Amino acid sequence: MRILHTSDWHIGRTFHGHPTLGALEGVLEALTEIVREQSIDVVIVAGDVFDSATPSADAYRLLTRALTRLRETGVVIVATSGNHDSAARLGFQSEFARLAGIHVLTSDETLDVPVTVDDDSGPVHIYGIPYLEPALIRHRYPDETLRTQAEAVAFAMRRVRADVDERGGRSVVVSHCFAQGVADAASDVERDITSGGIDLVPANVFEGVDYAALGHIHGRARLTDSIRYSGAPLHYSFSEAGKPRGGWIVDLDAGGLAGVEWVDLPIPRRLSVVTGTLEELLTDDAYADVEDDWVSAVLTDTVRPIDGMRKLQRRFAHCAAMVHEPAVVADHGERTYAQRVQGKSDSEVVDEFLSYVRNGQGASDAESEIIGEAIAELRAAEASA
Known part of the structure; x- marks a missing residue:
């Protein structure tokens, strides 16, 4: 069986005030071609399907078109909710979607109810762990200690392992969380579900399944061979510049995990961070190859230039951010x-x-x-x- 692990589509997100729906739709069309060319059987979206708990009508329409194109290839789709999603809205009419081969798993009450897909080697059970907010679920499980997200995910995995032991066969878990060991892969747009580190989820929580498809981190990351983040399909922050976009193709054979390989997605517009005085950025030929990129300009002028952004956009039409970091900082001494x-x-x-x-x-x-x-x-x- 071949599984394509994706996550963090963030449909509806803007990039420094610029819409991304068009760029994302193009990337998801390319993802559909990969599914067809690579003979993928299952596509996973590990949370943050939408960027908002109240998606726009255009965001819903984009999701409908993307899922329709994917289903036309014959794949089974499994998606969970992330911290940006509204589980109730994303999961609305999920029972009807299931009849079409689209499985949207957003409820903590069905953590141990898998989506089962068969191949020549038997069943593969795919379990969805949506983003679990302890404060919203602990009242339903009074015998459990659910103060942190780490405890909530551990609770979910105990239920998953118990069901795997009973059913047998191969297993995959899909979870949206911040796992320990991925700090270097994180960017500045995804740190809002931890509080002083107490909600970091230990990677060993996911032991006992053949593969753990994780979401939340926007850069690809490998915790172990069988525990990975795929990252987002688009760049959503300049802190993600240079990080590849794509997904993991996960191969399962009769014995479990047989291999994992990375597949790239196209990048509609590169991200570049340029540094120098305003005059240098406007005249230096060294910056000619980034003129059509999304640009974040770091100005090193001693004094912040007047109307700097407008002047930058004359050369870099897609300059989206500007910060002033003087190369020389005056020393005012200790006197007030x-x-x-x-x-x-x-x-x-x-x-x-x-x-x-x-x-x-x-x-x-x-x-x-x-x-x-x-x-x-x-x-x-x-x-x-």
């Missing part, structure tokens, strides 16, 4: 601002303020002239009052 301006004239106070907020650069000659005129007018007005 009040101490530095004590006893100084009004013009000197303004100059000291400009130097403080502009990284050591005080007023220019032209600015000093304007400041002097403004102070003189103010004094004249005060004298005539």
Whole structure:
């Protein structure tokens, strides 16, 4: 049996304010071609199908088109809910979807009820563990200690292993969580389900099944040969720049896990982070090959340039982010601002303020002239009052 492990589609997510529905649909069309070319039997989506608990109508329509194209290849689809999804909304009419070979597993009450798919070697039982919020489920299991997500996932896996022992056969579990050992693969858009590390799930919790298809981390990651994250199909943050997009093709034979290989998905638009002064970024030929990329610009000018983003977008039409990180930072010493301006004239106070907020650069000659005129007018007005 061949399984394609994907996760974190995040349908409806924006990228720095830009819509991603069109790009994602193109990538999911490419995923359908991979399913057809690689003779995939089962497609897994390990949580965060949507980016919001209240998806838009366009997001629902995209999901419908993507699932329809996949089902037309003959694959079975198994999806679980993640922390971004509304389990109730994603699971609405899941019983009807099941009749069409699309299994949406969003309930903690059916953790030990697998989707069973048969091949020439017998049954493969696929168990779905949706994102489990302990505060929302502990009242249903008063005999269990469910204070953290780690305890909730361990509870789910005990039920899964018990069912596997009873049924026999090969087994796969699908879970959306933050497992220990994947910090380096995480980005800045996926850390919201842990609190001081207490909700990290130990990887050994997933022992006892042939393969654990995990979701939540947007970069691919291998915890063990049989426990992996596939990552998201699109880049959703500049912290993900350079990370491949794709999924794991998991092969099961009669004895269990036979092999895992990575398959790439197309990247609609690359992500690039460029660093330099505004003048360098606008004129240096070294940046010519990223002009059509999504660009995050790190400006190293001593003073933050005026209207920097608009100027950057003249060259980099898809510049989506800009930060100012001066290459040289002024040392103001240990004295407070009040101490530095004590006893100084009004013009000197303004100059000291400009130097403080502009990284050591005080007023220019032209600015000093304007400041002097403004102070003189103010004094004249005060004298005539």
